[in-house]
Amino acid sequence: MPIEVRIPTILRTYTGGEKAVDASGATLSALIDDLEANHPGLKDRLLDDGDLRRFVNVYVNDEDVRFTGGLETVLNDGDQVVVLPAVAGGV
């Protein structure tokens, strides 16, 4: 059973307009590689220098992965992953 990944509006150019895509991987890191294989360019929008970008939030089953091990967060079939850009700004 695949893992559903919810894609934010700004990144749907990489998924042909799809709001959600299926992917697989034992960890978030592996899942992102799998996403990249099918939707080239996506990885660079999520990672910077091998780490999650500061202003991109990724949630696994409603938990911000920053609190669950980051890219090493373990995934299981049927998990729900949500990608949301931060709503932020500053002078």
Added chain:
Amino acid sequence: MLRLDRTTYDAIVAHAKRDHPDEACGIVAGAEGSDVASRHIPMINAAGSPTFYEFDSTELLALYKDMWARDEEPVVVYHSHTATEAYPSRTDIGLANEPGAHYVLVSTAVHGNSEGPVEFRSYRIIDGVVTEEDVSVDDTLLAPAEQ
């Protein structure tokens, strides 16, 4: 052009004044594809700062899940500038990730928490390009139900 009902406009201004000198932030959601700003959701500035704003990541997810359940999207994304003009900063532009939204900037620099007019301006920010647009506050638009 951004059209807002009077109640929503006043609520955004009141929020900006209340949180001054910290930046205030929030969203006005509306039915997907409608471009009608109908549900004002003031958010907490997790940065608690006069120069930066950021929605708390847990509240951000809850907000978006709620909008998805209602078939809504962010029609307006607003925040205040408390010492500078109501124009998007370079950081604001770089972090503008809702290409369909109206980005509203409210400046409380002149009157702070006090009575008095604010600068209230709206922009489209797409691929780093800022385009200002008119704001029409329409007294005839129905006020949205309070949450």
